[in-house]
Amino acid sequence: MRRFWIILRKEVYDNLRDKRSVFFAFLYGPVLLPLLMVGPIALGVKKHTIDFDKPKTVYVHGIERAPNLMQFLREENLESMPAPKNFQEQMSVGDIDLVIEVPEKYKGQLRAGDVATLVVYFDSSSDESQKLFRQVQAIVSKYGNQLAAYRMQVRGIDSSLLKPIHLAEEDLSAGAESEKFVARILPFIVILSLTMGGFYLAVDTTAGERERHSLEPLLSLSVSRFELVLGKYFAVFSFVWMSGLLSVTCTYVLFNLIKVDALAEILDVNIHAFVTVFLICIPLIFFFTSGMLTIATFARDTKEAQTHLGLAMMLPMAPFFVLQFMDVTSFDALLWVPILSQFVLIEKSLTGQGLPLQEVVLSFAGSVVLAILLLLLTLRLYQKDSILRN
Amino acid sequence: MIEVKNISKSFTTKKTEKKSKVHAVRGVSFEAPDGRITGLLGANGAGKSTTLRILATLIKADEGVAVIDGYDVKNNSLEVRGQIGFLPHNSGVYPRLTAFENIRYYAEIAGLKKQAANTRVNELIELLDMQDIADRRTEGFSQGQKTKVALARALVHNPRTLMLDEPTNGLDVMATRNLRAIIRRLRDEGHCILFSSHVMQEVAALCDYVAIINEGKIAISDSVAGIRQVTGQNDLEDAFVVAVGGSIEEPA
Structure with missing residues (x-):
């Protein structure tokens, strides 16, 4: 497995020199995205909340x-x-x-x-x-x-x-709507960051490698396709991982910088909540890396890879809108579905509903199994003659 | 030592609406022993690159057998890859890595330890006269400079068999002459060299033995002198035209 490390190291090193890869992995997803999304929401909450207790x-x-x-x-x-x-x-x-x-x-x-x-x-x-x-x-x-x-x-x-009628209010929902919204925004940022983090690296190491004709001599070296694909996989993985970690950290710092008491009341803005969000998202790091690598390997050139990946990146947004705008009460049967299950689990966790172990296991297993299947598909593509055709 | 017996390869291509089959290589056989420069001469699209790709284990032949240093390219591809150095048609260097890093990457994959890899890369940089470009990123390199980097990569593990697909593409006169000198030296050291080109003069100047390939088939294979004799032509270009069944009268 020595060659696996050599390939992994080269891909990471090579892409750290690519301004686009670095921008999207370490700046756009982790820093700009939380600023763009959390900033206005937090300020909006601050703007419209009246603190009756403050003299x-x-x-x-x-x-x-x-x-x-x-x-x-x-x-x-x-x-x-x-x-x-x-x-x-x-x-x-x-x-x-x-x-x-x-x-x-x-x-x-x-x-x-x-x-x-x-x-x-x-x-x-x-x-x-x-x-x-x-x-x-x-x-x-x-x-x-x-x-x-x-x-x-x-x-x-x-x-x-x-006062002939007294209307007694009893809210039986798990949390207020605004609370749910913020609990959905956080995974939305992290998940979008994860896809941004690996985007250029996935394109560069697969379709890009083929387009600049460096794949042909590389495949003629005494390295197995398995080690080659695994090296590329974990190079993309490391970028996706870093991007996710940075986005969680940055969002945490941001939430604390914009001291919004109203937000703290409805959302558990402590480090524990952010760690939970990141832990729940870990299987997605595997899943996104596999997905992006497979899509980019299918594509004939970088342009096609970017188009396909761009379309595929709409996918992570779907659960957010489903949860936000469709009145679905139970997702128990769909907890193996990547992205959707993470959204549901994070919401449950952040709104204090607790995390049943079997749901966490189902969510982890669903994403990881699909990630492995996609990785095997990529490996299969690399074993075919057509991998060199563009 | 390369032994090719009756290999064939066809591809399915999409021509307009219909899918059609293109027979890139049809029953090609030849031998390229150690200590000899064997030329694969043919026009563009004749099947040279496909043949080399099959030998480099990049694609699998539909039929036939190819053996390199005793290893079957189909069944022992990893062992074959350990024996060969392959310079493809396009240099395919990594633009964000320096020339040195490009070569060292291949050295490490080939199994050289850090110190040995650095020593070997420096040797090649000197051999190919690349000292002035070694620490520059290859982005913006001329075609000749890229070819040198790619050649150094192909040579980095000192392979017994070297396959070069049109290596002089884009090289100037001096670089071409240097490359020829290097190839001759490798031959004299006992390496097997398979050299593909569509340039007659180059093949005539360098190769000990030539296989002319046309429409996926070997039309003739012999020494340059032998080909001249068999075709009855003094010039290799005329001999080539006769061998592939054309007329040596140039169209007006």
């Missing part, structure tokens, strides 16, 4: 007219401050996000049991202002409900009269 300041014009309301706001983590006189000016330049105005007649209206008016100034084009507005709206509405209950109590009426 904030609101400016109030006429603060002295509503001491009870100010007390209520404080209890709800909103500290009120007197608004400056030119608050509208300051809001237009973005110095102040929101101002509550308590009109002079507010107190009188409340006393008389009328509808009291509060005016809220905010800027709908600013995310921060809009978020604070929604927070104030929710808190003031809560305060209003409380006042309504008092008023009815004073008049001897049970406040529950105005």
